[in-house]
Amino acid sequence: MRAPDIIMKKRDGRVLSAEEIRYMIQGMLLGDVPDYQISAFCMAVFFQGMTPEETTALTLAMADSGRRVDLSAIRGVKVDKHSTGGVGDTTTLVLAPMVAAAGVPVAKMSGRGLGHTGGTLDKLESIPGFRVSLSEREFVEQVNRIGLAVVGQTEDVAPADKRLYALRDVTATVESIPLIASSIISKKLATGADAIVLDVKVGSGAFMHELDSARELARAMVAIGRMAGRRMSALITDMNQPLGQAVGNSLEVIEAIHILSGRGEGRLLELCFELGARMVVLGEACDDVNRARATLRRLVESGSALAKLKEMVEAQGGDVSRIDDPDRIEIAPLSARIRAPKDGYVCRADALTLGRAAAAMGAGRQRKTDSVDLGCGLRVLVSVGDRVEAGQPVAELFAGTQSRLDEGMIQATQAFAYSDAPCQAPPLIYEAIEA
Ligand code: URA
Ligand code: CA
Numbered sequence: 079m080r081a082p083d084i085i086m087k088k089r090d091g092r093v094l095s096a097e098e099i100r101y102m103i104q105g106m107l108l109g110d111v112p113d114y115q116i117s118a119f120c121m122a123v124f125f126q127g128m129t130p131e132e133t134t135a136l137t138l139a140m141a142d143s144g145r146r147v148d149l150s151a152i153r154g155v156k157v158d159k160h161s162t163g164g165v166g167d168t169t170t171l172v173l174a175p176m177v178a179a180a181g182v183p184v185a186k187m188s189g190r191g192l193g194h195t196g197g198t199l200d201k202l203e204s205i206p207g208f209r210v211s212l213s214e215r216e217f218v219e220q221v222n223r224i225g226l227a228v229v230g231q232t233e234d235v236a237p238a239d240k241r242l243y244a245l246r247d248v249t250a251t252v253e254s255i256p257l258i259a260s261s262i263i264s265k266k267l268a269t270g271a272d273a274i275v276l277d278v279k280v281g282s283g284a285f286m287h288e289l290d291s292a293r294e295l296a297r298a299m300v301a302i303g304r305m306a307g308r309r310m311s312a313l314i315t316d317m318n319q320p321l322g323q324a325v326g327n328s329l330e331v332i333e334a335i336h337i338l339s340g341r342g343e344g345r346l347l348e349l350c351f352e353l354g355a356r357m358v359v360l361g362e363a364c365d366d367v368n369r370a371r372a373t374l375r376r377l378v379e380s381g382s383a384l385a386k387l388k389e390m391v392e393a394q395g396g397d398v399s400r401i402d403d404p405d406r407i408e409i410a411p412l413s414a415r416i417r418a419p420k421d422g423y424v425c426r427a428d429a430l431t432l433g434r435a436a437a438a439m440g441a442g443r444q445r446k447t448d449s450v451d452l453g454c455g456l457r458v459l460v461s462v463g464d465r466v467e468a469g470q471p472v473a474e475l476f477a478g479t480q481s482r483l484d485e486g487m488i489q490a491t492q493a494f495a496y497s498d499a500p501c502q503a504p505p506l507i508y509e510a511i512e513a
Pocket of ligand 1: 243252257258259261262285
């Protein structure tokens with residue numbers, strides 16, 4: 079096999095065999111196929127696309143490129159959740175304890191935030207002492223003991239995806255459905271999930287801006303997962319406005335605790351019930367989404383979901399007193415409020431602009447190596463469609479320095495728009511692709 083022939087075949091729109099795809103991926107890792115050929119290959123895929131069979135072969139080649147995490151010692155069906163990333167998207171922190179409390183083991187590997195989107199690991203580190211890295215043995219033992227662990231993904235998972243993504247990032251080939259779908263699902267397969275629930279975001283703050291492309295991505299991921307023998311469900315959900323109120327690490331942890339304490343409601347909780355119900359069904363703890371949703375609601379109301387979060391924090395060395403008293407979780411010292419300039423209706427609370435404003439205050443990183451200020455960020459106090467009066471606060475910002483606060487105020491103010499006439503709230507869920 080020769081790389082130029084494989085590139086030409088894809089360039090001309092023909093279908094590659096699994097062997098040819100594996101040759102490219104293994105050649106990349108072994109150094110036999112240089113970066114310029116891999117880059118040309120990605121561009122050919124970008125223009126010609128891939129069949130579901132080709133995309134599955136690419137996914138499996140990447141999943142097998144490093145160590146596969148072995149979760150076979152964990153009893154029960156291991157269900158994972160993946161969100162394509164958003165703003166104020168605290169779902170893992172709310173969802174994982176809820177689903178674990180329902181009896182489905184949650185062995186979750188999460189990432190860090192990048193750009194305007196947050197990451198679960200950063201959020202968990204705002205609980206003093208919390209350890210996000212456990213050995214594989216500790217991880218498996220903890221899930222068997224308490225049903226829940228959330229850790230960082232180790233470096234040796236799907237190394238081919240890291241190499242490929244780095245090349246795509248500098249060759250204008252990120253926005254390709256087969257390349258995105260294989261990138262995401264390869265990591266989920268390598269980290270041992272038996273079943274996967276996908277939250278594919280669409281809107282200004284998401285990777286996908288149009289419903290059509292989000293649907294295409296969701297369907298591609300569901301198809302690959304099924305071909306690889308996993309049970310799959312997907313929801314396509316709105317990311318035009320932040321999901322929860324909080325945007326920023328400590329602020330999001332505080333919001334998650336409030337919600338699990340039964341003191342929060344709204345889109346974030348609703349979406350957690352919808353995603354969680356599907357995890358519970360795929361995890362075989364219930365055979366009906368409606369009953370699973372009712373079970374999760376009861377577990378939040380009874381305090382069982384919050385108790386599960388505390389068990390996890392304790393097991394991973396975090397300060398449990400912060401869960402009992404989330405007001406002791408440190409937030410940045412300076413704050414300011416954005417107020418509605420006139421009476422009317424909120425017709426925009428733009429997720430991308432608010433995510434960028436929080437990142438500009440220090441909540442996010444531009445490069446992977448940047449550090450984050452865990453305590454800063456913002457709380458959005460209104461939703462699209464809400465009626466407001468002149469002077470009413472619509473957001474509250476927190477920063478470590480006056481200049482960062484000023485910058486955040488300038489940016490975040492532009493996220494909001496108001497109208498005299500009532501305006502419609504966007505739906506929370508656009509579509510579901512069920513098991
Ligand atoms: N997220 C990933 O993990 N991979 C992509 O290619 C895009 C988003
Ligand atoms: Ca909320």
